[in-house]
Amino acid sequence: MAKLHGHVTINIENCKGCELCTDACPQNSLNMSKNINKKGYHYAILVEENCTGCTNCALVCPEAVMTVYRENKNRIIKPAPMASIDSKNISVSIS
Amino acid sequence: MAKLHGHVTINIENCKGCELCTDACPQNSLNMSKNINKKGYHYAILVEENCTGCTNCALVCPEAVMTVYRENKNRIIKPAPMASIDSKNISVSIS
């Protein structure tokens, strides 16, 4: 399967420089900045263009500072309401 | 095996008339008295001479009011110290 092209943006001011994302990225697309943010942390940055949008970095990031983009192959996996629940009857239908 | 001849004595003042002993006796040697003791209980009494000294009655008696006797066939099972323990070394020898 050909890899899709992806991208991530990072809210660097909330990054705590834990390095978990850089370690989790299978593409080695991320690295830690030499600069520090206002809290004094070296923050993560995207340094390679080979990101596939696999979301690994976002999944492990404790601060949830990532937004991950991926080329559109006609499907959307954004964690929007996948299920709807009728709060009165407490019955669920997964869409 | 021929049954041995036995006997029980009962501290009737401490009997609470629970009837567990009469039920437990395989020989039906025990019965409840028509009289009551000072606490108001109908107490257990030995009514038959067929007691074998099996100790069942004593084992189930909550008030431990029985003493059970049995013909001597050269062995003693009285619950005397069966084991001795050297209280300093906490080692045990079962005799």
Place this chain on the structure above:
Amino acid sequence: MKKRVSEKILMKGNEAIAEAAIRAGVKAYFGYPITPQSELLEYMSAQLNSRGGVFLQAESEVAAINMVYGAAGCGERVMTSTSSPGFSLMQEGISYIASAELPCLLVNVQRGGPGLGTIQPAQSDYFQAVKGGGHGDYNLIVLAPNSVQEMANFTYLGFDLADQYRTPVLILADGALGQMMEPVVFPDYDIVKNKVDHSSWATRGKKDGKQHVITTLHIEPEKMEIINNHLQEKYRDICDKEIRFEATKTDDAEILLIAYGLSSRIAHHALELARDEGLKVGLFRPITLYPFPYRQIRALTKKVDSILTVEMNAGQMVEDVRLAVGEKVPVHFYGRTGGVIPQPEEILEKIRAISIAPQMEKIF
């Protein structure tokens, strides 16, 4: 819910609290057995589930008080009951409930302590009830019934005060009041009218986009102080408005008995005996132990010559009496401990002694 008419029935005090609570619309009862309050729990177990609420026997008093925290945090009328050792176990939870300002009803049917003690009636948890057995600066509203009828009445009142001030209310009773039967009539009670709407703060699922949080943690001391200032203000408000007491034959009294709960009944008997002998004795009964009727007692010191406080303990409320009285008149104390109930004749004896030599007792 069964419709019940307001007839007079004979009931144990423990049961009267339970029945009144159900009539007051209690939504949940969490408790753990302990003599001499178990009838309350048992009554709830038999009735509450079929009369609109939930009964749950908790695994311990610690669990029970924290279940109360959870359910009260949802804005529902909830309660627990116990006796002395169990009440000690609840102290952490009570401090949390007071701090989070959760309305609920607590009942301590006291027995003789300290430790496992006896199961006989006592009043030796007074300090624990009114000065705060848990940590931190907080107070409970403490109601002290002295009859089975009041066990019922104060249950209504307790729920109402709890709702009104968002505060835990304690009914401080004792084994005798819990166990004895007296006639009781349950006044009509309009749940709908009396129940306060707590939906502005209670956790019932995010409402209108606003998150509700019940917490007692305010890690910045300055913020915690704001909480404390607010609590203290509320307590001052309660002290202003909610003091309750009963004064009997105080108009011409020379010797004033002060007693609450069961002791006040016994003291009343002693009063009758003393009046028979021509001794001018009055009786002042604090009904709210917190807020304590300091001012009302102090006012009486203008009339009486001396005061005799009677308690079923080694001398606890008498400290509050002394705070009220200052040095206006001598304050004496008579108490029995460990579950022993003082006899009217013993109190009479003490009254006689005071009437002869009403000197100040050595306090310290």
Place this chain on the structure above:
Amino acid sequence: MKKRVSEKILMKGNEAIAEAAIRAGVKAYFGYPITPQSELLEYMSAQLNSRGGVFLQAESEVAAINMVYGAAGCGERVMTSTSSPGFSLMQEGISYIASAELPCLLVNVQRGGPGLGTIQPAQSDYFQAVKGGGHGDYNLIVLAPNSVQEMANFTYLGFDLADQYRTPVLILADGALGQMMEPVVFPDYDIVKNKVDHSSWATRGKKDGKQHVITTLHIEPEKMEIINNHLQEKYRDICDKEIRFEATKTDDAEILLIAYGLSSRIAHHALELARDEGLKVGLFRPITLYPFPYRQIRALTKKVDSILTVEMNAGQMVEDVRLAVGEKVPVHFYGRTGGVIPQPEEILEKIRAISIAPQMEKIF
């Protein structure tokens, strides 16, 4: 056991208690982590097992206090430590320990409440400590150190008093005293000379055919009352003999500050500032909060014009001060709550105000 010389070392108050307890021959420490006392537990975990005792981290404060009960019942020197919420959880166990007359040392390094509150220093468990947070009529001997050195000294003293009176002794400290470092010298302590032989009552295996039982259950109220009478007698004895306090510049004082523990240090600073301004201020520091120095304070009311009590709470010890003072002089109060530490300047401000208009405050 390592031989240690009595040199001056810099230590946290929490650690000083731990080190002193080990030097006093503590045989077992049972505790549970909680800020701001955890260093005490941690010090014990590092040192006690190799210095003649047993350290055990319990699963909770409830378990810890009951482990203390068990070990103290064997006549051994044992202790626990905690902070406010944990101390609330111990109340049932403490009532049992007091009732069974088991000698042991308890430490409450207070933090701001009520509820989870803050972890900053407070003195809002005063009532809980001195009036009995648990059920029943009992008291603890309560020692209030105000320096790291006293954290050590009172640990020795606490064990000795506990042994002598067969009673639990509480060191009531606060987060600041626990966390701060000051120089401390550990006085020599002769364990052998000081340790009381408890073999006449302790459970160590039937001795000489005599069964020893530790119990707090006396199901006949009359028997329980005998226990209570005995306890009350012991408390009176303690009140006669064990009151400790410190008076600073009280000879010419017109305004008397009363404060204990950390507050007394701050009040002392305020005293210095006030004296600099020519205000005649003295400081009275109760060292034993139970027994409380009522008489000593009352004696000072002959000299001073007014009293200012300073606490890190909403006003607790001030009630005991009022009991002592009666109506002799006005009693004022200054307190901060929730972990906020009063500043010397704030106290000075209050002193200035009193010196201008020393009128009686409205109490009730």
Place this chain on the structure above:
Amino acid sequence: MSKSIQSVQCEHLDKMDIVWDRPDTLIDVPMHYCPGCGHSVVHRLIMEVVQELNIQDITIGVAPVGCSVFSYNYMDVDMQEAAHGRATAVATGIKRVLPDKIIYSYQGDGDLAAIGTAETIHTINRGENIVMIFVNNGIYGMTGGQMAPTTLKGSVTSTTPTGRDLSIHGHPLNIAEMIAILPGAYYVTRQAVNSAKTVRKTKKALLRGFKNQIDGKGGVSFIEVVSNCPSGWKMTPLQSNKWLDDNMLGTYPLGDIKVPEKIA
């Protein structure tokens, strides 16, 4: 002890052996228990074991709050009476300062499996070298017959007047099976005292437990005894012992649950 005259006299008692007598370690006073109550039997068995192992002078027991709260009046060893649920914390305190002494705790089902659950689990998890005796009568006897954690499904008690409803009150708690998975549990067994046969087995289990401790085997010997509560169950003693057989043992089957070196 004054033995009273019997209906059937025996002329030659002096030629017979006493094959069973009340152990000396059981204090010679009437017990406060209801007629037929199993607590009395368990007390006696413990004392028989203490006597046989000759450890009376080095044994310290811990009594609970429950009907057996007074057990120090009967068991002639040093004892401590613990707060409700805390017997094993107290036992831990004792064992830690007196590791050479023989320590046992004695608890009912409310004490051990409700309010004392945390202490129970952690004492076992620490592997304290003590004997824990657990008398499971499926009810709060002392306080007048309320539901216990071990009360059977459908059982009527004073707090389950229409029977224990699993959906409200939860399930009868098999705590022995639960704690058996802890490494600190060295020996876990469930016995009963409702017949001579079960009494004999309980005695053996107790003997084994105390011997484990004496031998310094690492871990708790946990001996559950399924027992009756005629008063709480509102039955005669005989009915209660039969009911125990017919009902309790289905939920609480007898036998060893964990024996050293193997988990049954």
Place this chain on the structure above:
Amino acid sequence: MSKSIQSVQCEHLDKMDIVWDRPDTLIDVPMHYCPGCGHSVVHRLIMEVVQELNIQDITIGVAPVGCSVFSYNYMDVDMQEAAHGRATAVATGIKRVLPDKIIYSYQGDGDLAAIGTAETIHTINRGENIVMIFVNNGIYGMTGGQMAPTTLKGSVTSTTPTGRDLSIHGHPLNIAEMIAILPGAYYVTRQAVNSAKTVRKTKKALLRGFKNQIDGKGGVSFIEVVSNCPSGWKMTPLQSNKWLDDNMLGTYPLGDIKVPEKIA
């Protein structure tokens, strides 16, 4: 939220799909946790599930005392902060008066498996229909790294300075396995959050747990998450996640322990 400029720019973001974004249910404030702390991840996953199931307005969470004591600052649902160890008692109180609401408790190992043991066992034994989330980081993070019941053998903590000694401090407590035998435990699983793979599985487990509750399945869904504590373990976040793999998972193996209708 202000997204800052990246080193690598992307010209055609508008033509791409957002495949992952911070859930709206996670309040947009910086969290107080140490860098790399697993609590943050678990919070986010719970909120993702709440969002996906569209139950934000009917969910009530219970926070413990532990590092996650402030979790109501991050999880945008109604929440109650319980006393140390009592989260499930509080959750029980809530669920009993509001049975139609979705209730979860969130606890650390000290909270759930030490001081709260009794509440844990009995909440499960009652089969409360709630989700219990248990973050096991083998240490008391909040109070500065003391031993927890789940601390591994030999691990150095601030109260086991020479490593956890089983003979003194007892064994690491496998509480999930223990409670799994209770009938009130409907679904018991152990997951982790130390890699993208484990995070995905944890999310699935949480989803399953909440769905169990919504479906009114009788009993607790107990979801243990083995997590790190870089500060308490005195490691970098990366080291801690590796140490978790290499050490924690031996004692706490991942996977379902009990799934409806079968005990694994």
Place this chain on the structure above:
Amino acid sequence: MKQEIVIAGFGGQGVLSMGMTLAYGGMVENKDVSWMPSYGPEMRGGTANCTVILNDEKISSPIINSFDTAIILNQPSMAKFESKVKPGGQIIYESNNILTPPTRSDITILDIPANKEAVKLNIKRVMNMIILGTYLGLNPVLKIESILKALTKVLPGRHHHLIPINQQALERGMELATQPTIM
């Protein structure tokens, strides 16, 4: 008029319900009443007792230590309560259960073979109603109708069919009151 009564015996003898019936009867007649049981852990073989106060005025203390009447159903209770009867008061006791009768001479003492009489009536459980009848025969403080009404409150519904036999027992007791063995 005020009546202070103690009723004492074994747990199973219906001591508490006898007291409750009396108290309820008082309430039916609009008296102030109180009923106070001895309570505690179930210890069979021990005694159970309750005190009942009937008063035309409001009762002040429900706690009393001396009694107008003591109804005694077993030996241990006799030991406990004989001395607590007020001079001029009375003891009513069940003959069968008392081996050592009371010895005071300043009170009225009645010895009622209520057990035997109950056996005659074919229901052992009404023994307590016989004694209650005797009490009311001797002390006409309440009407028998009030007691019967009380029984409808005290007895659970499923036992209401037993009210007639209880009435019989009460009446038999009242008869016995007229021919007691007064010592």
Place this chain on the structure above:
Amino acid sequence: MKQEIVIAGFGGQGVLSMGMTLAYGGMVENKDVSWMPSYGPEMRGGTANCTVILNDEKISSPIINSFDTAIILNQPSMAKFESKVKPGGQIIYESNNILTPPTRSDITILDIPANKEAVKLNIKRVMNMIILGTYLGLNPVLKIESILKALTKVLPGRHHHLIPINQQALERGMELATQPTIM
């Protein structure tokens, strides 16, 4: 003489041990001393601080709210403590970590590139000793020997071999004190 100092920065910057070294040094010279940390749940990214009092007389209150000297190692601490320095007092701060320098004009302000200097000395961890050196250079309240003696107490035995490098750092810091950027 009394010195009241606050030292504030990130948790990992050696803030607490710098304070302890100072306090111990004071003790070596027989001053009364006290050291009070900020304490609490571990929240990295937050600030840690401690206050140290050195006094020739007995210290009354160990709780102080204004300081003679503030040693500031990160930006959040600057925000917190700038205003709490007594008029005429001083702030010493680490250049690298401060983006917005203090603005008060009634106090002495020193900007020390301690991190850079530490890198030069090849041990990053002695950054705090450089700053301490600067403090002592400016405020000769303690002898350097006392600080070195203090280090033998504060440093665990296994780190005693680092004392010479700490001494170097202290001395470098004292040098910097003579050439500060005083604003």
